[in-house]
């Protein structure tokens with residue numbers, strides 16, 4: 065990983081950003097002056113006139129706020145307002161559905177073999193109603209998505225999904241491929257319950273495993289995939305797709321499918337979607353932040369002559385609803401939130417351990433001051449020495465030093481912004497990326513996964529989120545309890561969450577670093593955050609399914 069590159073500039077930058085340093089008296093006097101000035105500014109800031117807090121929300125809305133907010137403040141022109149389902153259960157009822165007769169779930173659908181949108185398909189010969197099955201074989205569990213579509217318009221229109229999960233994931237079955245295959249029976253039974261018998265033969269089915277399965281040794285993963293395919297073919301009436309029915313998905317496809325899902329639900333890529341007059345792409349950029357990696361997918365627009373997307377792995381030519389989209393995508397492995405946390409802790413611990421020149425041979429400190437933990441909080445983390453691989457437990461302590469600015473300095477080192485850039489321009493870690501300012505200047509941006517999980521509890525619903533919002537939120541979180549009381553004092557659940565998650569300061573600071581320094585979004589760039597739209601999870605599954613049903617339909621004989 066790029067973080068401990070022994071370049072002097074890095075160390076200097078770190079020295080400047082963190083804690084005590086061995087500097088001369090003159091500098092020290094400066095420091096005193098700076099502290100005094102800082103205190104003065106703070107006092108002025110606290111007591112001086114300033115705008116009221118930019119938002120307020122009524123305490124009665126308390127339940128809307130915090131963990132229960134599962135839906136995003138997204139504008140979705142012609143679609144039903146997002147509803148609020150509890151994970152997995154489909155008890156929720158649609159809210160503000162513009163076409164009241166549209167069944168938004170299987171439970172409210174009067175006749176799953178028909179649709180309430182029309183009585184005849186748009187294209188003669190096309191099926192009126194179409195189901196499709198997608199199994200997401202993830203590392204922690206397998207999930208089935210049963211999607212219902214209709215063909216009332218010129219292209220397939222998504223109606224709703226039924227979703228079920230089973231644990232553990234396929235990879236837990238290692239050398240028992242048949243058991244792995246059988247673990248999906250529960251999911252397939254759900255598909256049998258939902259899909260009407262008359263439509264099963266023409267219901268395409270695919271299984272896509274995420275990268276975890278690839279880590280199994282030898283032929284174990286291939287054996288599992290083969291057993292799954294065999295069982296699905298022999299035991300169930302659905303139509304396994306011809307091309308790659310059961311595969312381990314490419315990271316590249318995952319990002320692009322998530323882009324399709326979001327843009328489909330936001331109605332920017334369907335046939336007849338409003339364009340943007342060619343000035344800016346009407347599509348959303350989709351940024352995902354997982355535990356191990358982070359992804360960006362967007363449709364750049366090159367307005368200057370002689371500029372275009374450089375050829376390479378990052379380029380993705382997509383045809384969707386008879387329109388071509390040239391997408392830029394990249395997945396940064398190692399820049400997921402959990403990996404970023406590890407890197408920050410490693411770096412902080414490393415700096416602490418080399419600060420004792422006269423005490424060589426002494427045990428490294430067991431308690432380390434860490435600016436990325438909220439002030440007044442601490443946490444024990446297991447830190448691994450990159451060279452020796454030796455792990456030890458270190459207490460990271462935010463005590464008086466937790467601060468967004470100082471943490472941001474550490475994050476800057478983790479980002480490897482100054483890594484060698486072979487094909488310009490680069491985002492970070494030497495990765496080519498067309499400038500978002502130039503090629504996506506007024507495009508809309510959607511943030512998913514951890515971005516949503518960490519930001520939504522701290523912000524009032526439907527608030528405008530900019531890079532600055534994230535910075536100011538991080539600032540308040542990093543400053544600890546007094547600052548929390550100021551901002552979130554009337555929300556007991558938020559206060560409890562903040563106290564229970566000392567690394568929230570780190571998480572938000574990393575997000576800021578990623579967006580501002582990494583991708584180089586302007587301070588004022590607006591973001592939307594989301595997890596679900598139209599009762600449907602924003603992830604790769606629907607996108608992959610749309611790509612699957614978009615082609616020619618084949619039925620089982």
Ligand SMILES: *[C@@H]1O[C@H](CO)[C@@H](O)[C@H](O)[C@H]1NC(C)=O
Nearest residue numbers: 444445446454455456457458
């Ligand atoms: C660190 O602490 C955790 C929890 O107490 C423990 O499970 C783990 O084994 C410890 N690791 C080391 C290297 O001591």
